[in-house]
Amino acid sequence: MQEVxxxxxxxxxxxxxxxxxxxxxxxxxxxxxxxxxxxxxxxxLYDPVHKIGGLxxxxxxxxxxxxxxSGKPAKFADTxxxxxxxxxxxxxxxxxxxxxxxxxxxxxFTGADNKFRFDIGERNVEVAREVxxxxxxxxxxxxxxxxxxxxxxLDTATGRVMIKTLGSQIKEI
Amino acid sequence: xxxxxxxxxxxxxxxxxxxxxTALAExxxxxVNVTVPRASLVPVEEVFDHIGGVEEIxxxxxLRVEGDLSGTVLFVFSEGSVLKLISQxxxxxxxxxxxxxxxxxxxxxxxxxILTGSFLNAISMMSNLTIIPAVPLFTFDMLGSIISSSxxxxxxxxxxxxxxxxxxxxxGDEVTGNLLFFFDVGTLNSLLNSLQxxxxxx
Numbered sequence: 001m002q003e004v005x006x007x008x009x010x011x012x013x014x015x016x017x018x019x020x021x022x023x024x025x026x027x028x029x030x031x032x033x034x035x036x037x038x039x040x041x042x043x044x045l046y047d048p049v050h051k052i053g054g055l056x057x058x059x060x061x062x063x064x065x066x067x068x069x070s071g072k073p074a075k076f077a078d079t080x081x082x083x084x085x086x087x088x089x090x091x092x093x094x095x096x097x098x099x100x101x102x103x104x105x106x107x108x109f110t111g112a113d114n115k116f117r118f119d120i121g122e123r124n125v126e127v128a129r130e131v132x133x134x135x136x137x138x139x140x141x142x143x144x145x146x147x148x149x150x151x152x153x154l155d156t157a158t159g160r161v162m163i164k165t166l167g168s169q170i171k172e173i
Numbered sequence: 174x175x176x177x178x179x180x181x182x183x184x185x186x187x188x189x190x191x192x193x194x195t196a197l198a199e200x201x202x203x204x205v206n207v208t209v210p211r212a213s214l215v216p217v218e219e220v221f222d223h224i225g226g227v228e229e230i231x232x233x234x235x236l237r238v239e240g241d242l243s244g245t246v247l248f249v250f251s252e253g254s255v256l257k258l259i260s261q262x263x264x265x266x267x268x269x270x271x272x273x274x275x276x277x278x279x280x281x282x283x284x285x286x287i288l289t290g291s292f293l294n295a296i297s298m299m300s301n302l303t304i305i306p307a308v309p310l311f312t313f314d315m316l317g318s319i320i321s322s323s324x325x326x327x328x329x330x331x332x333x334x335x336x337x338x339x340x341x342x343x344x345g346d347e348v349t350g351n352l353l354f355f356f357d358v359g360t361l362n363s364l365l366n367s368l369q370x371x372x373x374x375x
Contacts, residue, residue: 020317035317036318037321038314038319038320038322059324108312108314108318108322109312149314149319151315166314166315
């Protein structure tokens with residue numbers, strides 16, 4: 001994980017880890033990191049003027065589709081993104097300046113089991129886009145789909161988002 | 174967990190690994206030594222503490238099971254174990270999982286299948302519940318991505334996972350793998366009840 005950050009971020013920068021079905025917000029110079037995005041989707045919101053950012057790691061599209069919604073709003077795209085918005089605003093971000101980036105939504109498994117279709121990644125991405133559109137937040141970059149897991153890093157000092165994928169170079173989106 | 178449950182699960186592990194050893198020896202055409210596996214129920218969120226870090230690269234065989242007992246079964250091999258298995262079986266060492274290729278993938282799936290099937294049969298036998306496995310799927314990637322993606326097959330599962338930690342040794346090379354059984358909501362109790370009933374009737 002650290003190698004992802006080290007490539008472009010000064011050492012000694014405080015790092016905040018965002019777990020699965022979790023969210024964190026921060027101000028410059030904090031970097032926010034989430035690991036193991038498979039079919040999950042990571043969404044960042046960033047205000048480039050106030051240098052405030054947030055990252056949420058959602059697992060599923062809509063809370064209502066899963067009646068056993070374990071009361072963790074960050075688990076779902078349709079509840080997690082509004083929650084993240086609320087928190088970056090509370091930290092002092094300006095809503096009109098916010099930009100979103102997203103990564104993840106992969107289809108991880110290869111094989112031929114028709115009973116076990118993993119289109120959940122795709123649905124996570126669709127719902128996340130829709131939620132952002134309804135909130136009036138522009139998605140400025142995406143790295144979604146495919147069949148590999150990702151690690152996602154947001155640098156609040158610059159708004160840069162770095163993606164590390166198995167077997168590929170670190171890339172910025 | 175009460176002691177009875179621990180004992181029953183341990184017994185499931187023992188019978189499963191016994192079956193697996195025989196089947197693997199046949200498949201690998203070599204003697205396979207097994208150690209007693211550790212079987213336990215662990216909370217979903219503690220899975221990583223048992224089997225490795227979120228970013229650790231692993232190979233996994235995944236299958237959905239239906240029947241009296243339904244859920245998602247994942248068999249996870251560490252990268253080191255996979256490299257050992259592949260070089261033994263195909264006689265050509267590979268440097269990393271990314272070089273695994275179609276043949277290596279098939280071999281690994283077969284080993285994962287044998288192990289998974291052996292444990293599922295043991296569970297079925299001990300509980301008298303029918304378990305129907307579907308076709309296995311394969312992936313290698315970060316453990317965190319694999320686990321979080323596997324859990325989403327249903328989106329509805331119990332908070333406890335059955336974890337069976339296995340060690341196989343072949344000609345001194347140790348191969349470790351972990352079986353994870355994510356139960357669909359409502360099925361874990363029926364399993365535990367059935368196991369208890371079977372135990373009491375012995």
